[in-house]
Each structure stands twice: as C-alpha cells, then as structure tokens.
Amino acid sequence: MTELRVPESAAGERLDVFLTDAAGSRTKAQRLIDSGSVRVNGVPKPKRHILAGGELVRYETPEAAPRADVAPADFRIAYEDEHLFVIDKPAGVVVHPARGHEQGTLVQALAGRVAGGPDPERPGVVHRLDRDTSGLMLLARDEQTHAALQAALRAREITREYLALVEGRPPARQGTIDAALGRDRRVRTRISSDTDDPHHAVTHFETERALPEDTLLRVTLETGRTHQIRAHMLAIGHPVAGDPEYGNAGRHGLLRQFLHAARLAFEHPATGEALELRAPLPEDLVRALRQASGERADLSV
Structure with a gap:
C-alpha cells in the first residue's frame, strides 16, 4: 500500500496528474484509478477529480503476473x-x-x-x-x-x-x-x-x-x-x-x-x-x- 499526502501546492490538480510521478506515467496513473485501486480519504474518485490539498491518497499497485512467452505481433x-x-x-x-x-x-x-x-x-x-x-x-x-x-x-x-x-x-x-x-x-x-x-x-x-x-x-x-x-x-x-x-x-x-x-x-x-x-x-x-x-x-x- 502506498500513501501520499497531497501538498497544498497541488490544490487544483486533477487526481491523475497528481499521481503521474508516483505511478511512472499519466497513463499508468489513469489505469490505477480506473481499476478502483486509488482512494482519496478512503473514497474512490474518478481521474478528473480535483484535489483541494491535504487529502490522503492511498493505492495498491497490482502485482505483475508471471509473463509467458508471446509470439511477436504479425503485421x-x-x-x-x-x-x-x-x-x-x-x-x-x-x-x-x-x-x-x-x-x-x-x-x-x-x-x-x-x-x-x-x-x-x-x-x-x-x-x-x-x-x-x-x-x-x-x-x-x-x-x-x-x-x-x-x-x-x-x-x-x-x-x-x-x-x-x-x-x-x-x-x-x-x-x-x-x-x-x-x-x-x-x-x-x-x-x-x-x-x-x-x-x-x-x-x-x-x-x-x-x-x-x-x-x-x-x-x-x-x-x-x-x-x-x-x-x-x-x-x-x-x-x-x-x-x-x-x-x-x-x-x-x-x-x-x-x-x-x-x-x-x-x-x-x-x-x-x-x-x-x-x-x-x-x-x-x-x-x-x-x-x-x-x-x-x-x-x-
């Protein structure tokens, strides 16, 4: 479980923008939010949710499943x-x-x-x-x-x-x-x-x-x-x-x-x-x- 306290300087930011650095990219942040893994003060919020500052954001990163070999894409x-x-x-x-x-x-x-x-x-x-x-x-x-x-x-x-x-x-x-x-x-x-x-x-x-x-x-x-x-x-x-x-x-x-x-x-x-x-x-x-x-x-x- 990862916990982040939203600083006052982040007030007005979208939730997905705030999580971009922690997740590694905005796309990964949006995937975390869409999967329901992210909570703001214990409540799930959409990626467009605007932060006020001071909230506690918690999320769990899903464990990576073992990868099987996959054939290269055909094109x-x-x-x-x-x-x-x-x-x-x-x-x-x-x-x-x-x-x-x-x-x-x-x-x-x-x-x-x-x-x-x-x-x-x-x-x-x-x-x-x-x-x-x-x-x-x-x-x-x-x-x-x-x-x-x-x-x-x-x-x-x-x-x-x-x-x-x-x-x-x-x-x-x-x-x-x-x-x-x-x-x-x-x-x-x-x-x-x-x-x-x-x-x-x-x-x-x-x-x-x-x-x-x-x-x-x-x-x-x-x-x-x-x-x-x-x-x-x-x-x-x-x-x-x-x-x-x-x-x-x-x-x-x-x-x-x-x-x-x-x-x-x-x-x-x-x-x-x-x-x-x-x-x-x-x-x-x-x-x-x-x-x-x-x-x-x-x-x-």
Missing part, C-alpha cells in the same frame, strides 16, 4: 520511409502494452524503429486501432514527425476512412453522429454517451452497399475517441456486425466486429507529398460480407 508494412510507417494491422494484434496484453504488441515488434510522443509505452503511435479492428494505422519514427502528425490529426488534416458492416439500415444514406462519448456509467468496459466524463466525438458515414439485413458503410472520423465508431453506431441503433461488446457476436460467422481501416490519406510532414494508402478487406470480412449479401461469388470493395 504488413503498407508504406515506410525514414520518417514514418503506415502499418496494415491484422485483427487480433494489440497496438501497445496494456493490462492483459503486456507482450506481443505492435510497438514491441517495431522496437527501435518507432519513436515520439510522451508515453514510453506507446512510442510513435499517432492513432490506434482496437485489437480486433484491422487495417491501416500511422506511426512515427522520430519525435519531430510524431509532433507534426499529431498536429495534423488535431487539425483534421488526416483522413481515416473505415468500412463497417452494421445491422439494419440507417435512416439516411449519409449522416453525421455528433454525440459526446466517455466511459459508460454502468458498464465500465463500454464507451457510451451515458457517461460522467463526456468528450466531443463526431463520426460521418455514408452507405457503400445496402444488403438484405445489413448495410456496408464508409465511415470517417472527425475525432478519435476510444471505440468511437462502435459506440456511435450502437447509439443510433445500428451496431457493427459481429461486435461482441456493442452488438451481436457471431453474426454472419464473424469472430470479431466487422470494422476495417480501409483508407488513410495525409500530407507527408517532411516532404509535403500527398499520400493515400488503401488496405483490402481481409478474408474473414470478405466471407462475412458474402454471407450477409446472400451471394456465393467473391466480392470486392
């Missing part, structure tokens, strides 16, 4: 130069170490080849994909490139386009979902608009193909919140097909959500070249799309 390089990578990530690959996934991650497979950003556990990561979302993601190879790409992402100068098969038929062929998202009040593993910690989130979609009981959408992100597409699609009543957390697992034989980062377009931060990368649907999603279509022939998107 394909869609584009590479001395400044950055564009990776085509298969489903099942975790981007960076996290609780339950300390080994076998993408950034570990790229160790020494990616860099940049404030979190040493996420070197070079400009944006991330969920473990079971496949497709294109961008990583920097140095601090300057990472900073430039992060600035472009904030300025909405990087296009991230996904293919998502959703249940049912949205009420319009194209639309925008503008609904703040955060950790769900009741189901802590979910992100939703029913939250005590809302963050601005905007998703655009348009119909790519109407199927008998589903719709294939092209989806672009204006913001990049955790589980944003999955949570937003559920919010409008059309969850991503096969999604075990936000929809109905196993739909059309899927073993994961039908969500694929199909296109990435941006201006190269060093050369100014306009880059546009595409990743074809992986075979498991092609099979599911074929089944949802009621067709037997191969389908291309």
Whole structure:
C-alpha cells in the first residue's frame, strides 16, 4: 500500500496528474484509478477529480503476473520511409502494452524503429486501432514527425476512412453522429454517451452497399475517441456486425466486429507529398460480407 499526502501546492490538480510521478506515467496513473485501486480519504474518485490539498491518497499497485512467452505481433508494412510507417494491422494484434496484453504488441515488434510522443509505452503511435479492428494505422519514427502528425490529426488534416458492416439500415444514406462519448456509467468496459466524463466525438458515414439485413458503410472520423465508431453506431441503433461488446457476436460467422481501416490519406510532414494508402478487406470480412449479401461469388470493395 502506498500513501501520499497531497501538498497544498497541488490544490487544483486533477487526481491523475497528481499521481503521474508516483505511478511512472499519466497513463499508468489513469489505469490505477480506473481499476478502483486509488482512494482519496478512503473514497474512490474518478481521474478528473480535483484535489483541494491535504487529502490522503492511498493505492495498491497490482502485482505483475508471471509473463509467458508471446509470439511477436504479425503485421504488413503498407508504406515506410525514414520518417514514418503506415502499418496494415491484422485483427487480433494489440497496438501497445496494456493490462492483459503486456507482450506481443505492435510497438514491441517495431522496437527501435518507432519513436515520439510522451508515453514510453506507446512510442510513435499517432492513432490506434482496437485489437480486433484491422487495417491501416500511422506511426512515427522520430519525435519531430510524431509532433507534426499529431498536429495534423488535431487539425483534421488526416483522413481515416473505415468500412463497417452494421445491422439494419440507417435512416439516411449519409449522416453525421455528433454525440459526446466517455466511459459508460454502468458498464465500465463500454464507451457510451451515458457517461460522467463526456468528450466531443463526431463520426460521418455514408452507405457503400445496402444488403438484405445489413448495410456496408464508409465511415470517417472527425475525432478519435476510444471505440468511437462502435459506440456511435450502437447509439443510433445500428451496431457493427459481429461486435461482441456493442452488438451481436457471431453474426454472419464473424469472430470479431466487422470494422476495417480501409483508407488513410495525409500530407507527408517532411516532404509535403500527398499520400493515400488503401488496405483490402481481409478474408474473414470478405466471407462475412458474402454471407450477409446472400451471394456465393467473391466480392470486392
């Protein structure tokens, strides 16, 4: 058990900011708080809790479980130069170490080849994909490139386009979902608009193909919140097909959500070249799309 007395000089700080030095990073501090391990004067508080000074903060650091050997992450390089990578990530690959996934991650497979950003556990990561979302993601190879790409992402100068098969038929062929998202009040593993910690989130979609009981959408992100597409699609009543957390697992034989980062377009931060990368649907999603279509022939998107 670790005990820290909050000095008066820390009055007005968020709880996660106060714990950053003790935990080793702000990300680790937030994980401790989210796990329920942190108490302020004996009471659990959210990471955004503002300290007044004088409180007693107690927390226990979970013991590290013995690590089994894990095979290196599998991936394909869609584009590479001395400044950055564009990776085509298969489903099942975790981007960076996290609780339950300390080994076998993408950034570990790229160790020494990616860099940049404030979190040493996420070197070079400009944006991330969920473990079971496949497709294109961008990583920097140095601090300057990472900073430039992060600035472009904030300025909405990087296009991230996904293919998502959703249940049912949205009420319009194209639309925008503008609904703040955060950790769900009741189901802590979910992100939703029913939250005590809302963050601005905007998703655009348009119909790519109407199927008998589903719709294939092209989806672009204006913001990049955790589980944003999955949570937003559920919010409008059309969850991503096969999604075990936000929809109905196993739909059309899927073993994961039908969500694929199909296109990435941006201006190269060093050369100014306009880059546009595409990743074809992986075979498991092609099979599911074929089944949802009621067709037997191969389908291309």
